[in-house]
Amino acid sequence: MSSIQLDNQGRLKHFLGIEGLKRALLFEILDTAASFISVGEKAVKKAPILRGKTIINLFFEPSTRTRTTFELAAKRLAADVLNFNINTSSTSKGEALIDMLRNLEAMHCDMFIVRHGASGAAHFMAQHVAPHISIINAGDGQHAHPTQAMLDMYTIRSHKGDFAPLRVAIVGDILHSRVARSDIYALTTLGVTEVRVVGPKTLIPTGIEAFGVKVFNCLQTGLRDIDVVIMLRLQRERMQAALLPSAHEYFQSYGLTEKVLEVTHPDAIVMHPGPINRGVEIDSTVADGTRSVILQQVSNGIAVRMAIMAMTLGAVSTQKGGY
Amino acid sequence: MATLSILGGRVIDPATNLDLVTDLHVADGKILTQGAPPADFAADKQIDAKNQIVCPGLVDLSVRLREPGAKHKGTIISETRAAAENGITTVCCPPDTNPVIDTPAIAELLQHRAAAAGMAKVLPLAALTQGLQGEQLAEMGTLKEAGCIGVSNVLPIVNTDVLRHAFEYAANCELTVFLHAIEPWLGEGCAHEGVVSTSLGLQGIPEAAETIEVARDLLLIEMTGVRAHFCRLSTARAVEMVKEAQAKGLPVTADVSAHHLFLTDADINYYDSQCHVSPPLRTQRDKEALREGLLHGGINALCSDHQPHEADAKFNPFALTAAGISGLDTLLPLNLRFAKEMQIDLITALGYVTHKPAQILGIDAGTLAVGSKADICIFDPNHSWTLREDNMHSLGHNSPFLGWEFKGKVNCALIDGKVV
Numbered sequence: 001m002s003s004i005q006l007d008n009q010g011r012l013k014h015f016l017g018i019e020g021l022k023r024a025l026l027f028e029i030l031d032t033a034a035s036f037i038s039v040g041e042k043a044v045k046k047a048p049i050l051r052g053k054t055i056i057n058l059f060f061e062p063s064t065r066t067r068t069t070f071e072l073a074a075k076r077l078a079a080d081v082l083n084f085n086i087n088t089s090s091t092s093k094g095e096a097l098i099d100m101l102r103n104l105e106a107m108h109c110d111m112f113i114v115r116h117g118a119s120g121a122a123h124f125m126a127q128h129v130a131p132h133i134s135i136i137n138a139g140d141g142q143h144a145h146p147t148q149a150m151l152d153m154y155t156i157r158s159h160k161g162d163f164a165p166l167r168v169a170i171v172g173d174i175l176h177s178r179v180a181r182s183d184i185y186a187l188t189t190l191g192v193t194e195v196r197v198v199g200p201k202t203l204i205p206t207g208i209e210a211f212g213v214k215v216f217n218c219l220q221t222g223l224r225d226i227d228v229v230i231m232l233r234l235q236r237e238r239m240q241a242a243l244l245p246s247a248h249e250y251f252q253s254y255g256l257t258e259k260v261l262e263v264t265h266p267d268a269i270v271m272h273p274g275p276i277n278r279g280v281e282i283d284s285t286v287a288d289g290t291r292s293v294i295l296q297q298v299s300n301g302i303a304v305r306m307a308i309m310a311m312t313l314g315a316v317s318t319q320k321g322g323y
Numbered sequence: 324m325a326t327l328s329i330l331g332g333r334v335i336d337p338a339t340n341l342d343l344v345t346d347l348h349v350a351d352g353k354i355l356t357q358g359a360p361p362a363d364f365a366a367d368k369q370i371d372a373k374n375q376i377v378c379p380g381l382v383d384l385s386v387r388l389r390e391p392g393a394k395h396k397g398t399i400i401s402e403t404r405a406a407a408e409n410g411i412t413t414v415c416c417p418p419d420t421n422p423v424i425d426t427p428a429i430a431e432l433l434q435h436r437a438a439a440a441g442m443a444k445v446l447p448l449a450a451l452t453q454g455l456q457g458e459q460l461a462e463m464g465t466l467k468e469a470g471c472i473g474v475s476n477v478l479p480i481v482n483t484d485v486l487r488h489a490f491e492y493a494a495n496c497e498l499t500v501f502l503h504a505i506e507p508w509l510g511e512g513c514a515h516e517g518v519v520s521t522s523l524g525l526q527g528i529p530e531a532a533e534t535i536e537v538a539r540d541l542l543l544i545e546m547t548g549v550r551a552h553f554c555r556l557s558t559a560r561a562v563e564m565v566k567e568a569q570a571k572g573l574p575v576t577a578d579v580s581a582h583h584l585f586l587t588d589a590d591i592n593y594y595d596s597q598c599h600v601s602p603p604l605r606t607q608r609d610k611e612a613l614r615e616g617l618l619h620g621g622i623n624a625l626c627s628d629h630q631p632h633e634a635d636a637k638f639n640p641f642a643l644t645a646a647g648i649s650g651l652d653t654l655l656p657l658n659l660r661f662a663k664e665m666q667i668d669l670i671t672a673l674g675y676v677t678h679k680p681a682q683i684l685g686i687d688a689g690t691l692a693v694g695s696k697a698d699i700c701i702f703d704p705n706h707s708w709t710l711r712e713d714n715m716h717s718l719g720h721n722s723p724f725l726g727w728e729f730k731g732k733v734n735c736a737l738i739d740g741k742v743v
Contacts, residue, residue, distance in 0.1 A: 004593075019522075098638060118640035119524035120594035141642070143524030178524060206527060207518035 004126055012312045014126045014135040017144040018185035026153065026189055032307035032316055033154050033300070039076055040302060047306070048078035049315040053110045057083045058100065059138070060116040065274055065298065066138050066148070070113050073305035077315075079110075097121065098128065105130045110313060112136070119143035119178075134312045142176050148273050149182035151304040153190060155297050156228055159269050163190040167265075169222050170213075171198040171254060172232030172281055175205045175243075179273045183230060188212045198222030199254060202243040219254050226264045231256055231272045234281045247280045257283040261291065269293045325367055326350045327740060328360065332372025332701065336379060337674030338681075338690035347377060349697040352739035356693060370735070370742075372701055378673050380412025380698035380736055381655060382680040382689045384578050384626035385554060387647070388414075388445070389718075391432070392421025397631040397718045399436045399445070405651045405716035406443035407743045410700030410733040411627075413681070413688050414443050417501070418450040419477040425450035425461040427469035434470050442743055444698075446684065448501055451476040451489045458482070460489055463496045472684050473552070475501035479510075479536070487543050494549040499685070501552050504536035504561065505602060513642045515603045519588040525642060528603050530558045537561045541568050544575060552683055553577035555628055556621075557602035559612030566621035576683050577621065579613045580628035581657040582648050586610070586723060596637040596644040597723035600628075617675060618665060624683055625661075625675040627654040631719020649719035652710065655702065656729035663730075669704075697740035706732040 005014040005021075012025070039047045055074045057067050067083065074081040086100065097116065104112065111134045114122045119141030126135040139145040153163075160166055168187055174180045174197045187195045188211065195213045197204060204215055216222030223229060238244050256270065270282075270291045278284045286292060310316045329347040334357065336342075341357075348355045348364060355361070386406065389397035406414050416433065418424035424433065430447050437445035449466035453459045457480035466474070474493050480486040493500045509532035514520040516527025537553065541564065544551045556562055556577050565577045582600065587607050591598045598604055616622035630647025637644050654676060662672035681689030688698055707730050712720040736743055 097640070116640070118642050120642075121640040123594055124640045140640075141524050142526075181522070181524060205521040206516050206529070207521045210518040211522070 004123070011314070012308070015146060015308050015312050016122050016126055016135065016137045018146045018149050018182050018189065021189065023189050023191065026150070026186060029150055029304070029307050029311065030154050030157055032311060033150070033304040036303040036306040039306070040299065045076050046078055047076060049310055050074070050077035050079035050313060053079040053313060054108070055079045055081050055111045055113065055309070056104055056109050057081065058086070058104070058112050058114045059084065060086045060097075060121070061139070063115055063138070066115065069298065069301040070138060070305055073302050073309060076302070077306055077310060079309075097125070101125055101129060105133065109133060111309065113138050115139045117141055136308060136312060139178055142178055144182045145178040146182045147301070147305055147308055148179050149186040150308065151297055151301040152183055152230065152271060152273070153186050154300045154304050155271060155293055156269070158296070158300070159293060160227060163192050166192040166227045167194040167196070167225060168192055168228040168230065169196040169198050169226045170230045170232065171219065171222065171256065173203045173234055173238060174199050174208065174232070175203045176235065177232050180232060184211050184213055196222050196226070200244065203238070219260055220263055223260060224263045227268055229256065229264065229268060229270045231270065231282050233273065233275065234277060251280055255279070255281060255283060256286050258285050258289065261286065271297055274298065325740060326365065327368045327370065328366035329370045329372050329377055329699070329701065332375045332377035334377045334691060335669050335673055336691040337670050338379070338678040339692050340670060341691070342668075342670050347691065347699070349737070349740040352697055352741070354691055354693050354695055354697050357691070370701065374703065374705070375701050375734060376669070376704050377691070377699060377701050379677040379689045379691050380700045380738065381410050381676045382413045382684065383411045383629065383651070383654060383676070384415050384624060384680045384683065386414035386416055386627060386629040386651065387631065388416055389631060390420070390436070391429070395633050396636070399433065400440045400442070401718040402629070402631065402651065403437055403440050403442035403445060405718070407736045407738065408716040408733065409651050410655050410702060410736050411651060412443055412698035412700065412736055412738050413446060413686070415446045415448060415472065415684060417475055417477050418448050419455060423450050423455050424448065424471065425453050425455070425466070427465050430466055430469040430471050442738070444738065446470075446472040446686070448473050448475045450474070451493065451500060452480065452485065457485055460492055463493060463498055467496055467498055472686070473499040473501050475503070475554070477503050479505060479507040481507060483539065487547060490543050490547040490549040494547055499550045499552055499683070501554050502540050503554050504533050504540060504556070506532045506535045509535065513599060513603070513646070514591060515588040515605045517588060517606060519591055523591065523594065523641070530560055530605070533558050533602060534560045534564065537564050541573065541575070544573055548574070550574040555580050555583070555602055556613065556616070557583055557605050557609060559609045562612050562616035562621040566616065569620065576623040578624040578626050578680070578683070579617060579622050581625055581650060581654055582628070582723065583613055584610065584617070584625070584661055585657060590723065591641070594641040595723065596639065596641050597648065597721055599641055599644050599646050600648055601646040614661070614665065618667065624679040625654070625658055626680065627651050629717070631717050632721045634720065637721050647721065648723065649715065649717045649721045651717050652715045653722065653724050655700070655733060656710075656731055657724070659704070659731040660729065697737055699737040700733060701735050702731055702733045704731050706730070708732055
C-alpha cells in the first residue's frame with residue numbers, strides 16, 4: 001500500500017492495506033491488541049480512550065460479523081458509532097461513494113470504516129477525504145481486508161508464539177479473496193517460513209507466485225507439515241461462473257476433513273474468516289473440533305480492531321500496558 | 324487565389340523522404356513549390372519558420388469527438404480545434420457515437436459540423452453492423468457515399484457468420500474494416516491479467532482476449548480478401564501474428580496508441596484511473612514489442628486513441644471509472660519523445676503520424692509533395708514544456724501524462740493552406 005496510510009512520522013493515518021507496512025508496525029498493532037483483550041473480559045467493558053470521537057460504519061456490501069465487531073470495538077473505546085448500510089443497487093453506479101463521503105464529512109466525524117465492492121474504494125476515499133478524517137478498510141472488492149489479516153495474525157501468534165518457524169496454507173478461492181491477499185502480505189512481512197496457497201487452477205490468480213507463496217492444486221500435498229490452515233469461504237456464485245462444477249465436487253477435492261488434516265503438523269490450527277459453509281469447504285467435525293480456532297478469531301477481532309482504531313486516531317502512539 | 328510562403332524551416336516530408344531547410348509556397352490550398360517560388364509568385368502572407376520543423380499535418384486514426392451523444396466530454400468544435408492546435412489536421416472518428424454512425428444522416432451531420440468548425444478535417448468510420456449490434460449489416464455502400472472512409476464495429480461481433488459476411492460485404496464495397504480485437508468474455512476486466520491485477524484485486528484481461536480475436540479475424544480476412552486494419556494492438560503476441568500475416572501477403576495493417584508505447588500496467592500504481600484504458604496497459608515486454616513492431620514491422624502507424632472525459636468519469640474507484648485517455652495534446656510530443664528514446668530520425672518518426680496513417684486511410688494527406696493539400700504542421704523541436712490541465716487544448720483533461728516534460732511544441736497548423 002502506498003504511503004498514503006502513514007503520516008510523516010510513519011504512524012497510521014488510515015488503515016487501508018497490509019502491503020507496505022513494516023514488521024515493527026504489525027507487531028505494534030498485535031501488542032496493542034493484546035493490551036485490549038482484557039477489556040472484553042471485565043464486567044465494565046470499556047477503555048474510554050476514544051470518548052467524544054464519532055465513528056461511522058459505511059458498508060456498501062452486506063456484512064454482519066465485520067460490522068458488528070467494528071461497532072463493538074468502537075463502543076468499548078467509548079466512541080459514538082453510526083451505522084450506514086448502503087444498498088449499492090439502489091444508487092447509481094459509484095456516485096454514492098463520493099457524495100456520501102462529502103455529506104458525512106459535513107457531520108464532523110472522525111473515522112469512516114468502509115466496506116465496498118470495488119477494489120481500491122477505501123484508497124479512493126482516503127485520497128479524497130478531509131484531512132482530519134481517518135479511513136479504515138473493512139474490505140474493498142477483491143483487494144484487501146487488512147483488519148481480518150491482523151486478527152488472523154493475532155490468533156496465530158496467540159497459539160504459536162513465534163512466526164518464524166511456521167508453515168501456513170491458505171486454502172480455497174484465492175482468486176476472489178481479499179482476505180487471502182492481506183493474509184499473504186501479513187505472513188510474509190512477519191517472516192513465516194512458508195506460505196502456500198491451495199486450490200483448483202480456476203481459483204488461483206495469475207502471478208500469485210510473485211507474492212512469495214507456493215501454489216498447490218492438491219489439498220493433501222498442500223497441507224503436508226502445515227502449522228496453520230486458513231480456509232476461505234466458497235461463494236455459491238463460483239459454480240454459475242463455470243469456475244467449479246459443483247459444491248459436492250469441491251468438497252470432495254478441497255473440503256477440510258479430519259482425514260485430510262492427518263498430513264499436517266500434529267499441533268496445526270484451523271482458521272476461517274467466516275461465515276463458514278459446512279460441508280462445502282469445511283466439515284463440521286473440523287469446524288467444531290479441537291483444532292478449530294474460528295470463534296477465537298471472532299473474539300480477537302474486537303481487540304485487534306480496537307487497537308487499529310485507537311492507533312489510527314492517535315490515541316495510543318506507543319505500546320501500552322493493560323487497561 | 325490566396326498565397327502563402329513558409330520560409331526557412333526544416334521541411335520534413337516522410338512520404339517523399341525529404342529533410343531539408345527550404346521554403347514552401349502554397350497557393351489555392353495546395354503545395355505549389357518547394358525551394359524557390361515561381362517567377363510571378365507573390366505571397367499574401369509569409370510565415371517565418373526559422374528553427375522550426377515544417378511537416379505534414381498529422382493524421383490521427385482514432386479520435387472520439389464525443390458528438391453526437393456526449394457533449395459534456397467534448398464537442399466537434401472543441402476537439403477538432405484541439406487537434407488543429409496540436410498539429411493534427413485530419414482525424415478519423417469511430418462510429419460509436421450516440422446515435423451510432425450507421426445512417427448517412429449521422430455521417431453527414433458530423434462532416435457538416437466539422438466543416439463549419441473549420442478546424443481539423445473529420446473522416447467518419449461507418450458502423451459495420453446496424454447499431455453496432457453485430458446482427459444486421461449496416462448500409463455500407465450508402466455510408467461510403469456519405470463520406471465514410473472505412474467501417475468498424477468497435478464492439479465485438481460474437482456471431483462469426485455475421486462477421487464473415489460483414490467482411491465480404493465490406494470487401495464488396497471496397498472499404499477497409501477497422502478491427503478492435505477484444506474477445507468479449509475474456510475482455511470483461513479492467514486491467515491486464517498479471518501480478519498487478521492480482522495485487523490490486525482488479526478483474527484481469529488476459530493476453531488471449533486479444534490474440535484469439537486477432538487469430539479469428541486473420542482467418543476470415545484470408546477467406547474473404549477484405550482489407551483490414553487492427554486498431555490499438557496491445558500485446559507482443561498480436562504484433563507477431565500481424566507481422567506474420569503481412570509477410571504472407573494478407574492486406575492487413577495495424578496501429579498502436581501513443582500511451583501503449585510509454586506505459587505499462589505497473590503505472591496503474593495504486594488505482595490511478597488515468598491509466599484505465601481499453602485495451603489495457605500491459606507488461607514491459609509487451610511495451611517493448613509494440614515499440615519494435617512500429618520500428619520493424621507488424622505495426623504501421625501511431626495514433627492518439629483520443630477519448631476525452633469529464634473529470635467525474637475518472638473520479639471513482641478504478642473499475643467504476645470510464646476507460647480512455649485524452650490523447651490529442653500528447654500525440655506529437657510522445658512521438659518526438661519516442662524518436663529520441665529509440666534514436667530514430669525524424670523522417671521515420673513523423674511518418675508514423677502522417678504518411679503511414681494517410682496510406683491506411685487511402686487519402687491524399689500526410690505529405691508535403693507538390694500538388695498535395697496544404698495541411699501543414701509547424702513546430703518548434705526545442706521548446707521544453709510540461710503538460711498541465713491548463714495547457715491542454717482538449718475539453719478532456721484525463722491524461723496520465725500530466726506533469727510530464729516534453730520537448731517540441733506546435734506553433735501553428737495550416738489546413739488547406741489556411742492558418743488555423
